[in-house]
Amino acid sequence: MAKPYDHDNIFAKILRDEIPCKRVYEDPFALAFHDINPQAPVHVLVIPKAPYVSLDDFLAEATDPQITGFFRAVGKVSRALGLAESEGGQGFRALANAGGDAHQDVPHLHVHLFGGKPLGPMLAKQPESPK
Numbered sequence: 001m002a003k004p005y006d007h008d009n010i011f012a013k014i015l016r017d018e019i020p021c022k023r024v025y026e027d028p029f030a031l032a033f034h035d036i037n038p039q040a041p042v043h044v045l046v047i048p049k050a051p052y053v054s055l056d057d058f059l060a061e062a063t064d065p066q067i068t069g070f071f072r073a074v075g076k077v078s079r080a081l082g083l084a085e086s087e088g089g090q091g092f093r094a095l096a097n098a099g100g101d102a103h104q105d106v107p108h109l110h111v112h113l114f115g116g117k118p119l120g121p122m123l124a125k126q127p128e129s130p131k
């Protein structure tokens with residue numbers, strides 16, 4: 001079972017408009033905004049509006065309409081940003097860190113969308129030295 005949802009996490013505050021964000025897309029299922037510390041020329045976060053801790057929690061507990069609505073939104077954002085090859089873009093990477101080994105920092109599901117340059121190998125962040 002996922003850990004309990006923390007209603008004071010930073011993305012919950014963004015959803016409640018208690019903290020500003022640079023919004024790029026919103027619909028009843030999802031909100032997308034620019035990452036505060038971009039790791040690529042385009043780095044946008046897409047989050048569900050409902051309170052789910054991680055991708056694991058979301059896929060286990062969310063309703064089918066929530067899951068469909070959220071992933072449709074991810075697609076819409078990738079196209080709206082001009083990243084998707086279907087829109088003439090050069091492609092993008094979608095990434096969701098889930099849990100400790102993945103270094104998930106914010107305990108509200110978010111899909112990172114990276115693009116705007118060749119992104120290199122899949123695990124581009126330098127790993128820590130092996131333990």
Ligand code: 5GP
Pocket residue numbers: 010019021022033034035036037038096097103104105106107
């Ligand atoms: P994680 O490591 O959990 O997958 O990624 C969390 C992401 O949230 C990081 O890329 C970080 O830069 C971003 N982030 C953390 N706090 C804020 C914030 O207050 N506003 C925005 N826009 N992004 C944030």
